[in-house]
Amino acid sequence: MQRRKLGRTNLEVPVVCFGAWAIGGWYWGGSDDRAAVDALRAALDAGMNAFDTAPVYGFGHSERVIGDALRGSRERVVLMTKVGLRWDDPRGPVFFESLDNHNRPVTVRRNLRPDSVRFEVEQSAKRMGVDVLDLVQIHWPDPETPLAETLGALIELRKAGRLREIGVSNFTPALLDEAQRILGSVPLACTQERYSALSRGIERDVLPWAREHHVGTLAYSPIEQGLLTGKLVPERKLADTDQRLAKAKFSAENRARLNARLEAVVGPIAKARGATIAQVVIAATVAQPGLTCALVGARNAAQVRDNAKAGELALDAAEVAAVWNGLAHFAFDGTGIVGRVLKKLGLSR
Ligand SMILES: NC(=O)c1ccc[n+]([C@@H]2O[C@H](COP(=O)([O-])OP(=O)(O)OC[C@H]3O[C@@H](n4cnc5c(N)ncnc54)[C@H](OP(=O)(O)O)[C@@H]3O)[C@@H](O)[C@H]2O)c1
16 A cells, blocks of 8 residues: 655555545445444555544544444554534534434534534544544634634644644635644645546645645545446445435436446556556546545445555556546536526426
C-alpha cells in the first residue's frame, strides 16, 4: 500500500483509506455490524489503516463500530473524524431532515459553536474508546458561527492533547484562506472534498489551492457510492430505505449506461493489469496531482480487499489519462436542472 504524508503534518496515510459512512447504516439502508467489523479488520490487515468517520454517520453508530473493531490496535490506526453536524442539539441552522437507524425523524443542524465542538470531540473519543483523535475535521461550514471561534476551540483541544491535527471539509478556497490565516503556525492538515472521475469540480479551484499551500486533499465518494465499480448492475435491488434510490443517477438505465462505458474505457486496462474496474478507477483517482488519498467506503471484507489492492496498482500516465478522459464526458440522464424539475413535478423516475 502506497502511503503519503498529510499536508505539512507528521501524519501518514495510505492512498486508499477506509470511509466509514456506510457502516453507520443511516442513508445506506441499514448495515450489518458483524460484516462491518470484519471489513474494518480486513482494512487494517491490508495496510488501509486510516479510518474516516463522523458523529453523524449513523448518529454515533459508525464511531462505535470502529471502536469495537479496532480495540487493541490503537497504535496502528489513524482515526479521522469530524465536528459540526448535530442531531442532538436544537441550536444552529437546519441542514437536512432524515430518519435515524430506528426510523425516527431527525433534524440535522450545522453547529460549530465552541462548546459544541468540545462536546463532539469528547463524545467521538468516548465512542471510539481512545484518549486522542488523530484528525478532527470541520464537516461543513456553519454560517452562524465565526470560523475563528471554531478553530480557536480546536486549537485549544490540540494544545490539551485531545487531537493531533485539524482539517476541514466542503470548504471553498476563500474559506481555506481564512482557515489558514486563523490557524497561523498550526498546520491546516487537509480539506476533504467530493472527487471522482465523474465529479471533478475541485480540479478548478481546491486542488490547485491545496497543492500551492501544501495542504492534504482527501477525496470523498471516489467511486460514486458504488457506481464506479461496474458491479452495481441494473438488476441489483437496493433496500427500500437506501437513500441512493432517490437519486436519478442510480436508476437502472443510468447504471446500465455507466457500466457499458466502464467496460469500454476501464475494462481493457483492468484486463491487462489483472485488476478489477474498482481498482483501476481508484488507482487513477489517487494518481491525480494534488490528491493525497481516496476515502473509499465498504460494507464487507471482500469489498475492502478489492479496494485495498488499488493502493498497490501503479498505473502509467497513459492509463490514468485513458480513464480520466474516457469518463470525462459521461452524463447521467435526469440529473441536470431539467431532470430535477421533472422529478419535482413527478414526471420522472
Ligand atoms: N465530508 C463529507 O461531507 C463526506 C461526504 C460523503 C462521504 N464522505 C467520506 O467519504 C467516504 C466514502 O464516500 P461514500 O461512502 O459516499 O461512497 P464511496 O466510497 O464512493 O462508495 C462506497 C460504496 O460503494 C460500494 N462498494 C465499495 N467497494 C466496492 C467494491 N469493491 N465493489 C463493489 N461495490 C463496492 C459499497 O456500497 P454497496 O455495497 O451498498 O453497493 C460502499 O458502501 C465516506 O465513507 C466518508 O468517510 C465524506
